[in-house]
Amino acid sequence: MSLEFRDRALGKKVVRLIHSLMLDDAVRIMHVCGTHEQTITKHGLRTLLPLNLELLSGPGCPVCVTSTKDIDEAIFLAKSGATLVTYGDMMRVPGSDMSLAEAKADGADVKVAYSVNDAVRMASNAKNDVVFFGIGFETTAPSNAAAIFNKPPENFSILISHKLVPPAMDALVGDGDVNFDGLIAPGHVSTIIGTRPYERFAGMGMPVVVTGFEPLDVLFAILMILKQMRKGRSEVENEYARVVTEQGNRKAQELMDEVFDVADAYWRGIGEIANSGLAIKPKFCQFDAREKYDIDVGEVQDLPLGCSCGLILTAKATPEECELFGKTCTPENPYGPCMVGAEGTCHNWWKYGRYGVE
Ligand code: SF4
Structure with missing residues (x-):
């Protein structure tokens, strides 16, 4: 196993420090970001850590936690004559009976886009209705808020399925079956919300470090959490200060507040988490696909039979x-x-x- 760092010498030094500061007892550190998991696995970071230090992967994959009901609703709309526009990653995610890719193969009008702006452009040039499937965390929500705020064409709407990360972290910290000693907070999400929302976890005795996506970022975050644990501290520290600030992106936050209300949300495999989602405010209801269309998907199946994603997303397996x-x-x-x-x-x-x- 080899390091693939641009600064290999510094990487080795950080790994040595992690080993020298490791506690005698087992330490479990959880992250809640799919990109962090990719960095960790791709670069083999777990091989570099002390054997009694475990890195856990939490519910940080937006595609994975998008509820089956929301996917079924997107398929329903695509089969009802609207053009359903979505990110490429959503295409193959299984709904109750099929995925969006399978619905497209069946003749439904499903298109892939890189951003909500592509969907707005499609609507401007379309004779039929265009619905954007608005999934993701705080990272993608501001651009959807901006699309609605900027008066898109009347034939455009959004099927909202956003999730908020801090309430999910609340649920994890409060879950007696999920034991961990420190939290690595997500870099992209924190760019929008800042570091303040994590202070409540530090207040509960949990060291928190916001970090970026280079292997070195993740290793530094682990080192910073161990230092806090060694000194009996629990604070929010920001390793990703080159991007993340304490207050976050105020303009993006204001835009989200203008367009969205906070709502309960269902996390696939996990269940409903209070105040962990977003709903379009009534004053923008003409752009809310759930208000605009009579969507009926009947009973939904949370996960395919035998799939353990609920346990994977909560680090229980x-x-x-x-x-x-x-x-x-x-x-x-x-x-x-x-x-x-x-x-x-x-x-x-x-x-x-x-x-x-x-
Ligand atoms: S938990 Fe099992 S079935 Fe579900 S995605 Fe992972 S490997 Fe597949």
């Missing part, structure tokens, strides 16, 4: 503990949502191996 991992379920033929995209834990563990590329 590893992908290798799922009997379908690498057999029925591979990145080429994903059976469950955690195997589909680059931020899914199962996807990364299959692609790179638990301990990185051999």
